[in-house]
Amino acid sequence: MPVQMELVRLILSETSDEQYVILKEKEGTRAFPIVIGSVEAFSIRRRLLGETTPRPMTHDLVINIFRELGVEPVDVVITELREHTYYAQLRVKRDGELVEIDSRPSDAIAVAVRCDPPLPIYVNEGVLEEATGG
Amino acid sequence: MPVQMELVRLILSETSDEQYVILKEKEGTRAFPIVIGSVEAFSIRRRLLGETTPRPMTHDLVINIFRELGVEPVDVVITELREHTYYAQLRVKRDGELVEIDSRPSDAIAVAVRCDPPLPIYVNEGVLEEATGG
Numbered sequence: 701m702p703v704q705m706e707l708v709r710l711i712l713s714e715t716s717d718e719q720y721v722i723l724k725e726k727e728g729t730r731a732f733p734i735v736i737g738s739v740e741a742f743s744i745r746r747r748l749l750g751e752t753t754p755r756p757m758t759h760d761l762v763i764n765i766f767r768e769l770g771v772e773p774v775d776v777v778i779t780e781l782r783e784h785t786y787y788a789q790l791r792v793k794r795d796g797e798l799v800e801i802d803s804r805p806s807d808a809i810a811v812a813v814r815c816d817p818p819l820p821i822y823v824n825e826g827v828l829e830e831a832t833g834g
Numbered sequence: 835m836p837v838q839m840e841l842v843r844l845i846l847s848e849t850s851d852e853q854y855v856i857l858k859e860k861e862g863t864r865a866f867p868i869v870i871g872s873v874e875a876f877s878i879r880r881r882l883l884g885e886t887t888p889r890p891m892t893h894d895l896v897i898n899i900f901r902e903l904g905v906e907p908v909d910v911v912i913t914e915l916r917e918h919t920y921y922a923q924l925r926v927k928r929d930g931e932l933v934e935i936d937s938r939p940s941d942a943i944a945v946a947v948r949c950d951p952p953l954p955i956y957v958n959e960g961v962l963e964e965a966t967g968g
Contacts, residue, residue: 739873739892740892754919755919755921755936755938756936756937756938756941757938757941758873758874758892758893758941759892761896761924761935761936761937761938761941762895762896762899764935764936764937765896765899765900765924765926765935766899768933768934768935769903769905769926769928769933771903785888785889787889790895790899792899792903794903799902799903800902801895801898801899801902802889802890802895802898803890803895803898804889804890804891804895807890807891807892807895
């Protein structure tokens with residue numbers, strides 16, 4: 701069963717390429733960090749701060765693609781943890797049908813925060829247990 | 835009339851965030867540079883060198899989206915030059931209908947080189963004239 705999470709913190713370091721998002725259970729206390737790259741971290745940050753750019757940046761392009769194609773973004777699911785690496789899916793609806801698109805968690809979250817309202821983020825229970833040492 | 839171009843060079847600098855792609859007319863001699871960011875430049879480079887990554891990077895995500903949605907990428911058109919900034923469209927076919935998606939040229943080219951065969955790149959004649967001082 702997927703558990704709904706909240707993006708509670710974004711921890712940025714100017715001196716490292718390893719940035720962090722902290723996801724916490726919406727209806728609980730378990731939380732865990734995911735290491736993400738600087739590009740995706742700053743893309744998430746730009747959106748959280750409401751900063752705009754004259755032209756669409758890469759994650760805005762994904763939003764444009766969905767809009768122009770009439771595709772409705774649904775949610776993000778962090779599906780797997782394999783060798784310290786998280787795997788995710790960005791799930792969208794096309795003509796009422798659910799379509800799962802493989803994505804890094806960082807890209808999926810950067811897209812999620814650009815939606816209005818932001819897409820919910822889920823983690824598979826097994827992944828949450830492993831990530832939180834449960 | 836759009837003019838078909840070729841990506842003839844990618845000029846990377848480690849000491850600057852300004853990278854360049856050089857586009858040259860396929861059936862002619864006019865050429866011009868577009869300044870692009872490092873992230874997009876290295877994304878184009880990775881693909882040109884055939885480097886792969888275990889998880890989809892951001893432009894690979896765009897390709898995954900098109901594949902999962904059954905959308906066929908068609909071409910890239912550089913449509914405008916306004917205040918020294920180029921604007922582009924990534925054009926795709928959905929159910930036989932052409933859909934134009936606003937994009938930075940750099941993102942559109944990073945997607946174009948990931949297609950097999952790579953998507954053709956066009957520049958509107960007026961933009962080409964202005965870019966080449968013609």
